[in-house]
Amino acid sequence: xxxxxxxxxxxxxxxxxxxxxxxxxxxxxxxxxxxxxxxxxxxxxxxxxxxxxxxxxxxxxxxxxxxxxxxxxxxxxxxxxxxxxxxxxxxxxxxxxxxxxxxxxxxxxxxxxxxxxxxxxxxxxxxxxxxxxxxxxxxxxxxxxxxxxxxxxxxxxxxxxxxxxxxxxxxxxxxxxxxxxxxxxxxxxxxxxxxxxxxxxxxxxxxxxxxxxxxxxxxxxxxxxxxxxxxxxxxxxxxxxxxxxxxxxxxxxxxxxxxxxxxxxxxxxxxxxxxxxxxxxxxxxxxxxxxxxxxxxxxxxx
DNA sequence: ATGCATGAGAT
DNA sequence: TCTCATGCATA
Numbered sequence: 001x002x003x004x005x006x007x008x009x010x011x012x013x014x015x016x017x018x019x020x021x022x023x024x025x026x027x028x029x030x031x032x033x034x035x036x037x038x039x040x041x042x043x044x045x046x047x048x049x050x051x052x053x054x055x056x057x058x059x060x061x062x063x064x065x066x067x068x069x070x071x072x073x074x075x076x077x078x079x080x081x082x083x084x085x086x087x088x089x090x091x092x093x094x095x096x097x098x099x100x101x102x103x104x105x106x107x108x109x110x111x112x113x114x115x116x117x118x119x120x121x122x123x124x125x126x127x128x129x130x131x132x133x134x135x136x137x138x139x140x141x142x143x144x145x146x147x148x149x150x151x152x153x154x155x156x157x158x159x160x161x162x163x164x165x166x167x168x169x170x171x172x173x174x175x176x177x178x179x180x181x182x183x184x185x186x187x188x189x190x191x192x193x194x195x196x197x198x199x200x201x202x203x204x205x206x207x208x209x210x211x212x213x214x215x216x217x218x219x220x221x222x223x224x225x226x227x228x229x230x231x232x233x234x235x236x237x238x239x240x241x242x243x244x245x246x247x248x249x250x251x252x253x254x255x256x257x258x259x260x261x262x263x264x265x266x267x268x269x270x271x272x273x274x275x276x277x278x279x280x281x282x283x284x285x286x287x288x289x290x291x292x293x294x295x296x297x298x299x300x301x302x
Numbered sequence: 303a304t305g306c307a308t309g310a311g312a313t
Numbered sequence: 314t315c316t317c318a319t320g321c322a323t324a
Contacts, residue, residue: 184320189303200318242306242322265314283314284307291317 144296147201148194154208155192161215165189172211180207194296201296245285249275253282257289 158168166185173182183204190196191204245253252275256263263271263286272279 186304186320187318190319193303195304196319197317203318240307240321244305244323262315281306285305287315287317288306290315294317 144198147198147205147296150205150209151192151194151201154212157212157216158192161219163215165192168208168211171215172207175207175211175214177207177210196296197291197294198296243278243281245277245281249277253285253289257286261290261293262286 158165163171164185165188168188169183169185171182172180187196187204188208191201191208194201196204253271256271260267265283268282268286269279272282275282
């Protein structure tokens with residue numbers, strides 16, 4: 001009973017104030033994005049001269065050529081070898097250059113923005129006093145600079161208080177802020193290292209700020225003597241297993257990602273088969289990869 | 303500190 | 314099915 005895991009996913013009120021949508025002109029090798037199908041197909045067929053990309057040209061053929069299991073898992077040496085054959089990427093690029101004789105780079109504006117205002121939370125009831133200050137902009141001047149500064153100060157002071165990231169996460173629940181529950185060590189860590197999305201950082205800042213205030217206040221009060229938090233030993237149940245994608249496969253995935261960050265289901269399936277990975281694993285990998293691109297650190301909006 | 307995963311909500 | 318916020322498990 002009460003396996004402590006209880007903490008539902010309160011999508012929280014944090015999301016309430018997310019509006020600052022930053023756009024990251026992730027202009028990578030995406031210039032190829034337009035004819036990814038051609039590329040993938042060409043890699044395998046190499047003969048089909050389907051200059052134009054049909055909305056259904058690829059299909060299965062796809063990834064055959066590239067990622068041709070070049071990974072002879074022979075580089076297992078202790079330290080990660082930063083200079084691997086990486087023949088895959090080379091292949092990809094070569095095939096690309098070959099087939100894109102006349103880059104039609106559609107260019108289609110990059111945009112797709114998510115203006116996701118969608119407050120995942122039941123929108124603050126705001127009974128009848130919704131301060132609607134529309135008139136002049138409500139700019140959420142949430143510039144990265146300040147967040148960065150806050151994150152750093154936060155960590156500094158947290159350490160000063162002798163509190164771990166996990167402790168902070170758990171303590172948030174005791175803060176009794178509406179819609180705010182505990183967070184994991186992971187999240188606190190990511191906040192401190194700015195490896196969260198901009199919006200996520202913005203949403204979390206007030207909460208962590210509140211915790212910090214309270215923590216330091218209490219520090220004054222009961223300075224030096226008091227009970228420490230008893231950490232309960234948890235009787236874990238089923239250990240969730242984390243599949244590990246080997247380096248060679250990972251490199252292949254990265255190569256694919258470079259030319260097509262959002263492959264269709266069919267392609268994902270093809271890639272999965274090629275790399276001998278479960279389709280879902282591949283799909284999730286791409287999702288996570290996309291999220292990664294959006295993190296503050298690498299985001300162009302920085 | 304990070305990789306792979308889940309789930310809710312938007313599309 | 315994707316995005317986003319998060320978290321368990323692990324290097």
